[in-house]
Amino acid sequence: MSPVKAIDFHVHLPTPEWLDVSMKGYVEAAESYFRSKVARKTIDELAHEYDALDIVAVLLAWDAETATGRPRVPNDLVAQACREYPKNFIGFGSVDPLKGDRAVEELDRIAEMG
Template sequence: MPRAVDFHVHLPTTEFMQVTLGPYARAAEKFFRTEVKLKDIEQIAADYAELDMIGVLLAWDAETATGLPPLGNDYIAEIVKRYPQQFIGFASVDPHKERLL
């Protein structure tokens, strides 16, 4: 059993910060009064393992509102598949997109 669960993890990766958030990243850093240090997923998984924690990774799809590409559910699922002891996935659905099923 892990020591703790982080229930709200926005990945500090290039894929999220520079692609999905894009121009909004700096505004988020300013609002939260912090600078996000980019890491690769291997380092993030190692950090969580060292802390004996599980992280709930958030997908992010605000494409219709921002025009920016989502950090997709499949991307998050692949990370969880690679690091099942460290991460749980939490999907995102853009309600403004057409139904895919």
């Protein structure tokens, strides 16, 4: 395996579920401000894009459910993407600290997933 050219250390999954549900309102504001549409992609499309560029992406799970009321991007989804595309993705787990003991349990689970 050849060395990668770069590591993109902050990658949110650009799936419709994330962009159109969890980030609804924010995406529209960003598109208006930057005068550019945010492309929706599947995990497979994203992996192939990073592969073609010889870049590794650090995929971020996201859980701010308590404060925002918005659906989270589960750690399991990020872990599955990393298992399917280990050459392209590194996972970065997330917990909602406002969930108290459940957040601690989730943190332990993230550690077990690797």
